[in-house]
Amino acid sequence: MLHALQSTPIALVDNAPKGTQLKLLLLLEGNQKLYFKPKRYNLEHVINGKIYAGFDRHNSEVFAYYLAMVLNFKWIPPSVIRKVHLDNDILPVATSGLRKTMLKNSKGTLCIYGKCFYCKINETVCPDDNGEVEGAAILYLDKQLKVYKSPWRRSYNAKKMEWEIDRDYCVKIKGSLSTRHLLNLIEVSLFDFLIQNGDRHRYEVYKEQIILLDNGKGLGNPLVDELDILAPLYQCCMLPTSTWQHLEILSGGNLSDTIKLLSKFQGIKLATEEHFKAIERRLLKIYATVQYCIGRYGSSKVFRSGF
Structure with a gap:
């Protein structure tokens, strides 16, 4: 294909x-x-x-x-x-x-x-x-996708959004979204943090699953890690167990090495070595954020099975 x-x-x-x-x-x-x-x-x-x-x-x-x-x-x-x-x-x-x-x-x-x-x-x-x-x-996905505004979207001006000033913002979001939908948004934040896509102001859904369209704002500056992209994770402190288990096996350079291996089939370089180093550094920050959540709430509250 x-x-x-x-x-x-x-x-x-x-x-x-x-x-x-x-x-x-x-x-x-x-x-x-x-x-x-x-x-x-x-x-x-x-x-x-x-x-x-x-x-x-x-x-x-x-x-x-x-x-x-x-x-x-x-x-x-x-x-x-x-x-x-x-x-x-x-x-x-x-x-x-x-x-x-x-x-x-x-x-x-x-x-x-x-x-x-x-x-x-x-x-x-x-x-x-x-x-x-x-x-x-x-x-091109020729399907009818539902479009939603992201609860963690940016204002694109000097105005602060509610999620940037309300420490209990996730409590409000939990009341308006299903657990599955919220966990999916948290997974998206991990993905966007790794490539530093801070432009996910809206998202598309097909059959209750978020579809990751429009990923062109990633790979901008390999020296900067905007931690607030991870706000869904550190504000809600929830993650599917299967996602965490998968993240754990990607440590020690496995994430970058696998992307490089797969992209060799196209024969085209997709990013500089500085960007691959940044991906590994950001993965460690995701690990640290999850450990912060575990320390605050305990593993049984953070990890959710069956999703």
């Missing part, structure tokens, strides 16, 4: 219908749809500033897929690194709407600025010297 996402010829290309960042909607031969999120930065580029700063990182989308695989979180669409040739793969099958969001830069190269909430005509994606655009090809 990953090979098919990476190599099946493209039958039609259009601007993706919604979103805050430039991405394309690809229809492959055989009628499978993909989202294509183009490369904006080199792997070594460090994003400074707010946790949600900068463009989406295409490699974060693919890294997130492999991370979820290793964590046994089966709730994320398959993603691969794919290169498309602008003249050969895109232009012949581009819709008129997409063509209207293309222009030539000062070098005479045709580039794309797209159609989205934050898309600007002066912030284009251009092909490399080979005429190719690299990006993340993400399987």
Whole structure:
């Protein structure tokens, strides 16, 4: 399936219908749809500033897929690194709407600025010297997903959210969500903390399971660990027993080593060594947070079986 996402010829290309960042909607031969999120930065580029700063990182989308695989979180669409040739793969099958969001830069190269909430005509994606655009090809989930605002979403301004000032915030959340749903949100916080995705302001649910879409804000700065991404864990102090047992076997470098091993099948480097070191460091902080919860409430209250 990953090979098919990476190599099946493209039958039609259009601007993706919604979103805050430039991405394309690809229809492959055989009628499978993909989202294509183009490369904006080199792997070594460090994003400074707010946790949600900068463009989406295409490699974060693919890294997130492999991370979820290793964590046994089966709730994320398959993603691969794919290169498309602008003249050969895109232009012949581009819709008129997409063509209207293309222009030539000062070098005479045709580039794309797209159609989205934050898309600007002066912030284009251009092909490399080979005429190719690299990006993340993400399987399009053609299902009706329920959309919810995250209880731990950020304000994106100076205003403090309730979860940032109320020490008993989780008591309120427990009254409005099922235990299963809350545990799922806590698992998502572990995942987001590892890649430092602080932009999970909403989430999608299919058949009572959270689906991890839109993981492009990860892998910004390997030197920063925003601990408040773990707020669902340290405020609620709950975790499925099976998730904790799985986390324990990933210690000692196993998490990074397994991601590297799996990603070798694509033959493309997904992150710098600094990011892999950061993943291991953040895993230790997750362990420490769980130990804090155990010390405060006891293992029987923290670990929940049957979920």
